[in-house]
Amino acid sequence: xxxxxxxxxxxxxxxxxxxxxxxxxxxxxxxxxxxxxxxxxxxxxxxxxxxxxxxxxxxxxxxxxxxxxxxxxxxxxxxxxxxxxxxxxxxxxxxxxxxxxxxxxxxxxxxxxxxxxxxxxxxxxxxxxxxxxxxxxxxxxxxxxxxxxxxxxxxxxxxxxxxxxxxxxxxxxxxxxxxxxxxxxxxxxxxxxxxxxxxxxxxxxxxxxxxxxxxxxxxxxxxxxxxxxxxxxxxxxxxxxxxxxxxxxxxxxxxxxxxxxxxxxxxxxxxxxxxxxxxxxxxxxxxxxxxxxxxxxxxxxxxxxxxxxxxxxxxxxxxxxxxxxxxxxxxxxxxxxxxxxxxxxxxxxxxxxxxxxxxxxxxxxxxxxxxxxxxxxxxxxxxxxxxxxxxxxxxxxxxxxxxxxxxxxxxxxxxxxxxxxxxxxxxxxxxxxxxxxxxxxxxxxxxxxxxxxxxxxxxxxxxxxxxxxxxxxxxxxxxxxxxxxxxxxxxxxxxxxxxxxxxxxxxxxxxxxxxxxxxxxxxxxxxxxxxxxxxxxxxxxxxxxxxxxxxxxxxxxxxxxxxxxxxxxxxxxxxxxxxxxxxxxxxxxxxxxxxxxxxxxxxxxxxxxxxxxxxxxxxxxxxxxxxxxxxxxxxxxxxxxxxxxxxxxxxxxxxxxxxxxxxxxxxxxxxxxxxxxxxxxxxxxxxxxxxxxxxxxxxxxxxxxxxxxxxxxxxxxxxxxxxxxxxxxxxxxxxxxxxxxxxxxxxxxxxxxxxxxxxxxxxxxxxxxxxxxxxxxxxxxxxxxxxxxxxxxxxxxxxxxxxxxxxxxxxxxxxxxxxxxxxx
Amino acid sequence: xxxxxxxxxxxxxxxxxxxxxxxxxxxxxxxxxxxxxxxxxxxxxxxxxxxxxxxxxxxxxxxx
Numbered sequence: 001x002x003x004x005x006x007x008x009x010x011x012x013x014x015x016x017x018x019x020x021x022x023x024x025x026x027x028x029x030x031x032x033x034x035x036x037x038x039x040x041x042x043x044x045x046x047x048x049x050x051x052x053x054x055x056x057x058x059x060x061x062x063x064x065x066x067x068x069x070x071x072x073x074x075x076x077x078x079x080x081x082x083x084x085x086x087x088x089x090x091x092x093x094x095x096x097x098x099x100x101x102x103x104x105x106x107x108x109x110x111x112x113x114x115x116x117x118x119x120x121x122x123x124x125x126x127x128x129x130x131x132x133x134x135x136x137x138x139x140x141x142x143x144x145x146x147x148x149x150x151x152x153x154x155x156x157x158x159x160x161x162x163x164x165x166x167x168x169x170x171x172x173x174x175x176x177x178x179x180x181x182x183x184x185x186x187x188x189x190x191x192x193x194x195x196x197x198x199x200x201x202x203x204x205x206x207x208x209x210x211x212x213x214x215x216x217x218x219x220x221x222x223x224x225x226x227x228x229x230x231x232x233x234x235x236x237x238x239x240x241x242x243x244x245x246x247x248x249x250x251x252x253x254x255x256x257x258x259x260x261x262x263x264x265x266x267x268x269x270x271x272x273x274x275x276x277x278x279x280x281x282x283x284x285x286x287x288x289x290x291x292x293x294x295x296x297x298x299x300x301x302x303x304x305x306x307x308x309x310x311x312x313x314x315x316x317x318x319x320x321x322x323x324x325x326x327x328x329x330x331x332x333x334x335x336x337x338x339x340x341x342x343x344x345x346x347x348x349x350x351x352x353x354x355x356x357x358x359x360x361x362x363x364x365x366x367x368x369x370x371x372x373x374x375x376x377x378x379x380x381x382x383x384x385x386x387x388x389x390x391x392x393x394x395x396x397x398x399x400x401x402x403x404x405x406x407x408x409x410x411x412x413x414x415x416x417x418x419x420x421x422x423x424x425x426x427x428x429x430x431x432x433x434x435x436x437x438x439x440x441x442x443x444x445x446x447x448x449x450x451x452x453x454x455x456x457x458x459x460x461x462x463x464x465x466x467x468x469x470x471x472x473x474x475x476x477x478x479x480x481x482x483x484x485x486x487x488x489x490x491x492x493x494x495x496x497x498x499x500x501x502x503x504x505x506x507x508x509x510x511x512x513x514x515x516x517x518x519x520x521x522x523x524x525x526x527x528x529x530x531x532x533x534x535x536x537x538x539x540x541x542x543x544x545x546x547x548x549x550x551x552x553x554x555x556x557x558x559x560x561x562x563x564x565x566x567x568x569x570x571x572x573x574x575x576x577x578x579x580x581x582x583x584x585x586x587x588x589x590x591x592x593x594x595x596x597x598x599x600x601x602x603x604x605x606x607x608x609x610x611x612x613x614x615x616x617x618x619x620x621x622x623x624x625x626x627x628x629x630x631x632x633x634x635x636x637x638x639x640x641x642x643x644x645x646x647x648x649x650x651x652x653x654x655x656x657x658x659x660x661x662x663x664x665x666x667x668x669x670x671x672x673x674x675x676x677x678x679x680x681x682x683x684x685x686x687x688x689x690x691x692x693x694x695x696x697x698x699x700x701x702x703x704x705x706x707x708x709x710x711x712x713x714x715x716x717x718x719x720x721x722x723x724x725x726x727x728x729x730x731x732x733x734x735x736x737x738x739x740x741x742x743x744x745x746x747x748x749x750x751x752x753x754x755x756x757x758x759x760x761x762x763x764x765x766x767x768x769x770x771x772x773x774x775x776x777x778x779x780x781x782x783x784x785x786x787x788x789x790x791x792x793x794x795x796x797x798x799x800x801x802x803x804x805x806x807x808x809x810x811x812x813x814x815x816x817x818x819x820x821x822x823x824x
Numbered sequence: 825x826x827x828x829x830x831x832x833x834x835x836x837x838x839x840x841x842x843x844x845x846x847x848x849x850x851x852x853x854x855x856x857x858x859x860x861x862x863x864x865x866x867x868x869x870x871x872x873x874x875x876x877x878x879x880x881x882x883x884x885x886x887x888x
Binding site: 159161162168169172474482486489490565 | 847848861872
């Protein structure tokens with residue numbers, strides 16, 4: 001991954017020309033809504049991916065990156081709209097790289113220097129803009145439906161391929177399974193037909209040889225001793241026996257065909273079949289009477305068909321190139337909504353299967369008697385042909401299932417055999433009866449010829465059925481293995497994410513939710529997400545938790561997912577105003593979380609909240625100066641920006657401009673903010689106020705008193721450890737703090753809270769400068785002086801409230817508060 | 825945690841595909857089928873129905 005040093009944005013979105021220097025560190029952009037913060041986020045995303053999610057997402061209609069990414073005044077000059085970033089790659093020895101991307105050539109950025117290693121790292125951003133997190137994404141992760149969340153989380157973890165492979169393997173397994181079922185049915189029919197032709201009931205070798213050899217004996221042919229896959233039952237028949245005058249219809253086979261038809265028709269009209277059809281009719285009718293269900297069935301079937309067509313890179317209708325994986329993902333996510341309908345439909349289709357088999361048998365039998373009719377009862381051929389057409393129509397209605405009206409009509413009519421058909425059968429039966437009995441030799445010859453024909457058909461059907469069954473078995477086994485492996489692996493992934501998420505969220509809410517746990521429950525196409533609500537049970541995040549808590553959950557889930565996805569390579573993320581609903585205390589904890597647990601990750605943060613920006617700096621998430629403020633925005637000039645300078649520099653600047661009012665105001669607001677933070681970080685005791693409006697008079701004294709007490713406590717501890725040099729240093733520090741407080745004349749300014757600091761604005765520059773200097777000196781006593789740290793000191797404790805130490809982020813300040821144990 | 829190299833992210837799918845192919849070997853799936861599946865899935869990154877059918881059966885035709 002990369003660490004960005006600078007970004008230069010030109011004629012892009014609402015920005016005309018802006019350069020920001022991140023220096024490879026965390027960076028904050030602060031400003032009210034509509035001042036151009038999102039332009040920076042868009043520029044980062046565009047530079048790294050060539051895309052802007054906000055312009056290409058769902059519901060964006062005619063808005064596009066190509067047309068709308070350039071500044072409105074450069075919309076006809078997309079080559080002018082460009083973003084240049086310079087970055088280093090830690091894993092390549094901090095190699096420096098410059099990337100330039102213009103809207104005109106969005107897919108072809110200039111990368112300098114360019115190497116396969118660098119391009120490989122940059123390619124990890126392509127198509128996966130998850131490094132940008134906005135509140136929209138948070139909502140998607142936390143309070144979306146399980147099916148939608150599953151898709152979002154899978155996309156983030158790049159798990160979509162896992163689902164795609166599962167779908168492809170299932171599709172193959174289903175295809176061969178269906179084909180195997182069909183071919184087995186043909187095989188069964190061929191088997192039945194062979195047995196009938198041989199006039200035996202059990203299709204076993206001995207019985208076949210017995211039946212055939214009896215006829216071969218009549219014809220003077222040698223007996224067959226074995227029946228192998230190449231044995232010809234008619235071996236020697238053509239050459240040894242002269243063909244007799246063959247009648248047009250063989251009485252024996254005709255009788256057998258008619259018998260087969262009678263058996264099939266009896267099965268079709270049996271009482272059990274009629275009651276099954278009646279029951280199916282009721283269920284199909286119930287299904288069709290609910291228009292919503294009918295619509296769902298229709299859509300489900302359409303989507304199921306659609307996914308079978310998405311196997312090529314181009315649409316089969318219009319030849320437009322599509323992203324196969326994305327399209328399959330969309331279809332599957334839609335199909336998940338029809339899970340119940342799918343089950344209902346599958347159950348009914350299973351029950352229709354035996355009826356379809358019977359329709360096929362009756363059709364085969366009718367085809368045989370149709371041939372007889374062409375010789376023996378030509379006037380009845382039409383009725384049999386029509387009946388076969390009817391049977392094919394019924395079969396299609398059952399197979400298609402939709403429209404349901406046709407399936408219902410088919411189930412009502414399938415057991416009815418038209419009287420003109422039964423009349424035709426009776427006529428043919430009579431005609432067969434009066435055919436003269438064949439000679440014994442003719443009968444034997446016909447028997448063998450027919451048996452050989454049917455044996456060949458049987459062998460072919462058996463070969464095809466066997467081959468397809470092998471494919472069905474193999475594809476099912478491969479699918480089962482994949483489901484097993486991927487399910488276990490995904491459960492592991494979600495378990496890890498669940499644990500990491502809970503840990504991160506607990507660290508943000510350690511005071512009131514220290515026992516917090518969460519459950520990520522994956523199922524096919526869904527990802528359930530329940531969170532603990534103060535030990536009362538697990539519920540969806542939106543059920544009881546506040547919006548602020550939900551925002552924090554979304555951020556923690558995102559961080560847990562990214563850590564799972566990228567591990568140590570999670571080095572860069574853009575957090576776009578993600579904590580707007582989180583209260584001040586929890587935002588501070590979020591800052592601590594990002595700073596402490598993601599030390600190697602460069603965060604670019606945007607916020608409209610000045611207080612949060614200050615908190616970022618105070619806890620050391622943002623080092624001093626690594627931020628910018630946007631004050632307002634105009635189409636002509638873009639955002640008005642000034643670097644976040646040190647507040648003392650801002651006050652000096654105001655004083656140099658003789659703007660005492662501005663300087664006084666800045667000093668007042670900053671002191672009110674910073675001593676409130678000090679009280680919090682050192683756990684100072686402040687007189688409670690119901691309205692929560694703490695002014696400097698409420699916090700300054702408790703803050704200083706608390707710090708002095710902690711320093712004194714530190715002295716005692718150092719004495720107990722016999723650390724004389726530490727004792728002396730702490731004595732000096734305590735005195736220095738007391739002197740600094742004295743120099744501020746703080747008590748003087750707090751005599752009358754109603755007018756106090758307002759008086760500053762009435763002072764002369766020379767009178768006010770010492771006030772500024774004194775407070776500056778006092779405030780600095782609470783911060784680390786090291787340039788790489790500059791963070792506020794804080795108290796660490798052992799639960800419940802035993803002080804451990806006063807520290808800063810870098811450890812330069814470390815006042816030990818733990819006395820040695822007696823046995824130390 | 826996903827396995828890492830210096831700068832290449834070993835994705836969860838890659839790990840699962842690898843495990844899947846190993847498990848097919850354990851389940852006595854013919855070696856030549858596994859070799860073809862590995863080439864299709866891992867080397868070529870293909871997961872379409874047609875590509876997998878070819879990997880499994882060399883030809884998607886069931887005609888005999």
